[in-house]
Amino acid sequence: MNFTFNEDDIAFQDAAHRVCAEVLKTNAARYDETREFCRESLDALGELGFWGMNLPEQYGGVDISSIAMSLAVEEIAYHCAATCSSLTAHFLATDSVLIGATEDQKQTLLPQCASGEKLGAFALTEPGAGSNPAEMRTRAVRTSDGWHLTGTKHYITNGAFADFLVVYAKTDPDQGHRGISAFLVDRHTAGLEFSSPEKTLGLRGSHIYEIGFDCVLPLDALMGEEGAGFATAMEVLDRGRVEVAAMSVGISRAARDASLAWSKERIVGGKPLCRHQGIQWMLAEMHAQLEAAKLVTYKAADARDSGQRFSLESAVAKLVASEAAAKVTDAAVQVHGGYGYISDLPIERYYRDARITRIFEGTSEIQKIIIGRAITA
Amino acid sequence: MKILVAVKRVIDHNVKIRVKPDHSGVDLTNVKMALNPFCEIAVEQAVRLKEAGLASEVLVVSAGPKAVQEQLRTALALGADRALHIDTEVALESLAVAHLLKAVVEQEQPELVLLGKQAIDSDNNQTGQMLAALGGMPQGTFASALEVEQGQIKVTREIDGGLEILALALPAVITTDLRLNEPRYAKLPDIMKAKKKPLAVTTPDALGVDVSPRLRLKAVEPPPERQGGIKVASVAELVDKLKNVAKVIA
Incomplete structure (x- = not known):
């Protein structure tokens, strides 16, 4: 090692x-x-x-x-x-x-x-299909000269700002998840309807949209092979979970660093906050949780480079790092007291931004299902 | 025109400096190191001269342990063409570095040598001036603007009370001030390309330079800790304290 x-x-x-x-x-x-x-x-x-x-x-x-x-x-x-x-x-x-x-x-x-010219969006989730993507209802029907795409996707990050979208849709509803295919959809295709951006708790600079589809796509909009969409999406999410883990580590580290700096400067009862044992233990826990999150994240990243499947490692990393981010950012608010609750300092933003990491790209509960199945197989 | 840029590895400017408990120096364990900001400005200037078609090659040089290669790679990622590492474990003084650079100048025959005006660790502000003196080259220190004209270079210097403009015959030594330019960020593909650019290694011995220290460091002290203030009851007491305790008014 x-x-x-x-x-x-x-x-x-x-x-x-x-x-x-x-x-x-x-x-x-x-x-x-x-x-x-x-x-x-x-x-x-x-x-x-x-x-x-x-x-x-x-x-x-x-x-x-x-x-x-x-x-x-x-x-x-x-x-x-x-x-x-x-x-x-x-x-x-x-x-x-x-x-x-x-x-x-x-x-x-x-x-x-x-090169930074074309921004992408990943359209998998639907109002009735989040943790259960195989139950998606968006359809793509083959026509004589292309595809007719209908349905609704939601929580699509970058949505209206994206230049293209990778849209997952059923091409053969009888085949379950094997009937899902992916399509490359240009942002300016006629028949795309974008909602206004959702009003989110955190990550407010990163917009998410509901998108309605009723559009005709050219034949070559089919991405790769018909029926391969679900397998592609699952592999993509394995990679994406490592990135959510890394993102969680970044937010946690910002919260930890801010808390350390604050607790060294703020004087309470004649000594810096960090010299009060109750606060020092909170800082110690934040640090330990952050270090653990880092290690599982780097391990999953390393596994990703090995070329083997790394679903288990990425699920562990995402679960541990996102849950750590929740605890660390919560503790950061506590260390700052009232100052942590107002928007003059970035602390309450860290707290709100961290919340989604336990939800997107598979909730913590989904990660536990992935881990549980893998270790009991 | 060939340009030689000398760069130094220093503690990152965001790091809070800790003095070793035995006062023998600054604690470098697990401390983030970086390219000296003034040296970065020197690299940027050399790269801009090359991009403007006024320079043919940018060679970047640094002296120190193997780790300085990190900063040389950074300079290569920012656009320098090749690098030279003068490998030594000796703690180098300004005069030793100036001698090393003079030897490199003799080998490479650059028409312009660019350096940061000082390094943010020891703040000596000596190497450029010493190199110019040793090499018999004209010097323009604290440059805030440069203009290359036929066979000479015009340097705008920030001095007390205004700006001074010098015309230097080439080859010349120029040290860079903060306002000369705003260095670019390294692009990720350029960081990868930098790995393939040539980086040669030499030693003070090979350059025929004796770098043994001539100065003795007696102790390093952190700045005194700020003392807490006191409350005064009246203006009269305040004036009294300012006169007799702080001694800032007569």
């Missing part, structure tokens, strides 16, 4: 740190307050190649290790979790293409996704 990062990992972490500490950090509070879409921060990352972190060099990406990618995602979340959410949603879309699309489709689409 080797617990040190290599030179590349550190170089990528540094590169992410620089732009995040100078650009993302400046915008984060404004996005939260005004619910403005995190376009400026996303574009700053795009110009520097961060949109292609998950892609190999042959498709315009940077061929970095999953560890390096996790560290970069962590840095981004540390300074602006909303931007992190929009970026990782883009990765869900481009991972879908990378895993499920034909070579032609990859060559056509991915280089622009890597």
